[in-house]
Amino acid sequence: MTTKLFGEPVRRREDARLISGQGRYLDDLGQHALAAAFVRSPHAHARITGIDVDAALEVDGLVAIYTWEDLPEGVCEPLPLLIPHPALTHGRTAYPLAREVVRHVGEPIVMVVARDRYLAEDICSLIEVSYEFLKPVIGLEEAVSGAHLVHEDVPGNVGAHLVQEVPSADGRSAAEAIAAAPHTLSFRLDIERSASMPLEGKGVYARWDADDQSLRIYSSTQTSTSVRMALAAKLGLPLPKVEVIAPDVGGGFGVKIVHPWPEEVLVPWAARVLGQEIKWTEDRREHFIGSAHERAQVQHVQVGFDEAGRVLGLSVEILHDHGAYTHYGIIVPIITSTQLLGPYRIGAYRVEFSSIYTNTVQVTPYRGAGRPQAAFCMERTMDKIAQHLGLDRTEVRAANFIQPDQFPYDQGMIFQDGRPLIYDSGDYPESLRKLKDLIGWDDFPALRESARADGRRLGIGLGCYVEGTGVGPYEGGHIQITSDGRVHVSTGLTSQGQGHETVFAQIAATELGVPIDRVSVVTGDTRRFGYAVGTFASRAAVMSGNAIALACRKVREKALRVAADALEADPRDLEITDGVVHVVGAPAASIPLATVAVLSNPLRYAFDEEAKRATQFASTGGMDRPPVSEGEEPGLEGKDYYSPIRSTFASGMHAAIVETDPDTAEIRILRYAVVHDCGKMINPMLVEGQIHGGVAQGVGGALYEKMVYDDHGQLLNASFMDFLMPYATEIPHIETDHLETPSPLNPLGIKGAGEAGVIPVSAVIAAAIEDAEGLPIDRMPISPSDLHALRQGRGR
Amino acid sequence: MKPPPFDYHAPTSVREAVEVLAEVGAHGKVLAGGQSLIPLLNMRIAAPAHLVDINRVAGLGEIRTDATGVRVGALVRHAAVERSAAASLAQPLLRQALKLVAHPVIRNRGTIVGSLVHADPAAELPAVLALLGGSVRLASTTGEREVAAADFFTGPMESATRPGELAVSAFFPAWDGGTKFLEVARRHGDYAMAGVAAAVRLDEDLRVTAAKVACVSVGPAPVVVDVTAACGGRPVASVEWGSVVAAVQDRIEPEADIHATADYRRHLTGVLVERAIKAAADV
């Protein structure tokens, strides 16, 4: 590694276009495309008895109206259940357009294609759908009672039920360990719904090329390769005739990993049927009621512990609200169950979840994906143990930490990737030490007292987490060095603001020894790279980063081989600096990579001066072997894949000091501190940015955001006016410190960082408010009105 | 979310505007700043057949200030009054309240008179007008009338403006005492869960000779309560706040919504009444 860019705060290469209005997001494309809009159910649960389009037919600008009846085989079938699991015994997915029954407000019923979106919406408003009302099932406890069903054939509304049990070292079950423990506690915790809520909604733009019989689709997705395979299958097209491109994507945070969305199937289908370009750009209301939410869980916890606060047995029962459908399977409650133990080594563990249908928008991963709920459960448990024993909250945690010499540490469960939950590395005691320093944990009592003297009420809280990142199965990278010396990097996964163009270029530049400005990176374009999984689970840097590094190493090796031939040197004596291959210690003996690229591709036809060097009569190569040797390929390019044996586990700890107003019950975060360990950092500036953004979403989830459904299944706050995403004025300054415990699992030693910031925030804020108020905070988010009610002893 | 179609009218004089409004009657809606109206149109919650855009009407952009108070024309944006030193001097409560109205960018476009006609009981400006006993001037083809704040806010999102009428200006009287606007919102710039505008007058011995409050988000319209009597003619430091708060809480009718319970709004109003009166007396 001669050009040291890995680990540097390199400025983003994406920004030049994004700050000048030259980004290309979904709705910026296809200026002449027809517009699609949808008639969506205004009711949470109803049988469709009729659809009357007569009035709509009069509108000038109408192109087509489709209902489920109009859809052909393939398209008319339910959307795929993306991640099947043996415990998901009653998985159900929606039809692209509702067939007979609608199960949540917002479910699409009719698709309208018109000259523009204004007209399409006019037409939608003229279509009359008649309904026979069914009883909506709203709220977890109501759903579990099974009095009314979301799906007629799913008894008790239970989609999945899973128990995982890890006995203690001496073979005791959690129940036995708890029964035998000197101290026990049991309690209930609640977390409400929030949502990814990227500032750009979803969107699809499809172009059918009748001459070529091929389909090009642009989608604001987190996985273009998988959208492509799903659509080729649904539409009955040969895979090579379908291209899917994720253009600039205005944030994802999980919701855009779900696919194919109904619109993602219908728009390309209609584009092909009509032979016209069609675009659908999701508006904000559609995003609230037609995409996905996350978080809602009720947890019943039983814990047994000793005098030092060591957990001897832990039993958690989770009710998980997955909404009306299980398009994305049960990944969220699986992650909650398996990541709940965090950095702790506990006696025996039992976790049971039931994933429950309700007549609400489906639940799929949102940044953190079940982990904020897990951290809330475990960290509230730690705090309750500390309070019960009268111990400092950091001491109880320290007593339970897995120690640095205990890695790899097997938690004895199966993780979300179907592989053993084995932590690869970490240093939790050191993280805690850093966190205590950063927030001033030991000085806080004095601060609290001085504030109290001024009539102010302060509290402090902390939270720890471990995050399985970089889940498989694989990602790939492709490198091509062209005869102009440029390096073209591509990988199949997509980008939604993470800065992949920058960090992957840093990796390639470092591995190849070329200036970064000669490297360009393409992500999420199936024309460039066809095999990929997608961007989720804090996996992009780990997966594609390593794949790109491996591919670079292949190309480098080849470049050195070709250069060695030309320089008549031993490849082992060569290195690449600033894009030039040279003999170590003899800089005059050198050859630019551009020339190596020329020589690597034996030519018959010259296309420029440089290319002449590779033509058949110019070559001085030996006549005893073919121009392209056996096992070689023409060109200076290479491809490789990274497929990890299992996930790598990042970790972190947060602490906050909050102030609560004794009169108004307003809650203000005075300080917020983060210690974060994602292994080796490729670009610390971008890692910090990820943390800031994650914490801000965590603060949103802790203090502001929730999805409020009424008993009829109406989402009462389906707008930015009432779904309270924080502005700059609501987010505290975030102080950060880092640890770099390399992962032994991958060549670069890196771990994922994308979701980390959000995970412990609700736990931390709850702990700090509890500390300030002396009231148990067992339900999040919490508003001033909620806190006031708690103070009045009325609960919520 | 695209607005439904409407017939568009762009009069250039008040006379022309009221003629159009008379013609379209209840099917017409006035567009000034549009910061409340256009979201309703985009969400298709409102679908007026006619939109009368008064942005080109001459003579509605004036802020007139004198010792008696501040008169603002129908095209005066929030930001203009917020920046006006003269308006702030004549009636400081205006700037205090305006800083709490949404966000700066919204205030660049939104109009003071528009906020009054919109008559949102959670909004700040109706409370200010009500507290100060101001008025709104309404024009129609038959002439003009001046409606006192007490008669102007008739219900949630309802004002005394009749079909065919155009609110051409509003008058905020001066107050020879201290004022303060305090509120608690979920996020900075959101509609308040509770808010209190207070106006206080003290004598030379700092005894409260007049005190009144206007409360937002706790009734169908701003709730104005004169608490002079409850202050008992005492200096602020020795006022019995319990009875002042009770006097206000007796008059408000808070309702629960997704952001706050009725009980919390009642409590919060009480807290803010005390804080606002104290702060107003401090000025």
Place this chain on the structure above:
Amino acid sequence: MYDITLIVNGVPREARVPARRLLSDCLRHDLGLTGTHVGCEHGVCGACTVLLDGEPVRSCLTFAVTVDGREITTVEGLATGGRLSPVQRAFAECHGLQCGFCTPGFLCTTTAFLRENPAPTDEEVLEGISGNLCRCTGYQNIVKSVHRAAELLAEEPS
């Protein structure tokens, strides 16, 4: 339909629009200036913020026909003579953007804000950008960018 002329980034541009055409859609789809983004269409997120006669406004809460004849500045017009504006440069320098979707609104808002208040305090910066939502950055680097832009502006020859 109405024939309107907008002076966009200094250039007169004509469009034929229905009265209900939002300024945001007019800029994006009639004039092809897609740098202005639409995040909510109810005036809360601020992504669509443009400058109307120099003042930031929500283009999703403005009808194009209302502003016939007026001057509009969009993100595409912030750079001058091929050089990025100090505000643009500051956002890139301070990592003030991630997905970039909200960025044009922040850039326009900040440009006008610093014109009025060239040396803001932290609190004033927060107030100045308080009407713009960002879901990626947690705002910390945006606040930093605004301060940095103020520095760069102060260094500019006036």
